[in-house]
Amino acid sequence: MLRTMNKYLLLPVLAGSLILTGCGKKDEAAAPTASAAAPAVASLEFTANDSMKYNVTRVEVTAGQDVKVSLTNMGSIPKAAMAHNWVLLKKGVEPKAFADAAVTAAATEYIPASMADQIIAHTKLLGPKQSDEISFKAPTEPGEYHFLCSFPAHFLSGMTGVLVVK
Ligand SMILES: [Cu+2]
The missing domain is CATH 2.60.40.420 (Cupredoxins -  blue copper proteins)
Structure with missing residues (x-):
């Protein structure tokens, strides 16, 4: 019973940290290319x-x-x-x-x-x-x-x- 509860408690925490990591990476990657003025394909x-x-x-x-x-x-x-x-x-x-x-x-x-x-x-x-x-x-x-x-x-x-x- 305790195990099950722990799982449910952990899930939102994990999901939250994944989203945060994703956003951080995206910002870092987008910054240098935005000013490179490469025309779209x-x-x-x-x-x-x-x-x-x-x-x-x-x-x-x-x-x-x-x-x-x-x-x-x-x-x-x-x-x-x-x-x-x-x-x-x-x-x-x-x-x-x-x-x-x-x-x-x-x-x-x-x-x-x-x-x-x-x-x-x-x-x-x-x-x-x-x-x-x-x-x-x-x-x-x-x-x-x-x-x-x-x-x-x-x-x-x-x-x-x-x-x-x-
Ligand atoms: Cu032909």
Whole structure:
């Protein structure tokens, strides 16, 4: 009986000290980062489907910002016939030129080696129900940057868009 009572008496004390410890730690950790002025991460979620369309074709980020891009292929057609990626090109690179070069780059999942230096970031090539997530720094130069799916014919079907750096 005494044991049981002790347990009940101890519980609120333990809970109280846990909460206090938690708060203390949080304050200590928050203080230095609050003044570091690191911009929040821009999280961009893209989906693609069997109609060869992205859900979003225009997105905005801040110059130099950390960007996280996720791409999910919602379709069901097998990968060999219908796969998607998300390729962000450097400023001034023509997406049509990239798409044309990509047609013969099946061995490298339609990322042509000859144009590797024209890419800022890209996801993997995704079959049905697959997804991928990438992180990169937004360009520091404001302007419009094209992105596209480089699977054959998808750019021509409208699988492209613009990332605006402000
Ligand atoms: Cu595609």
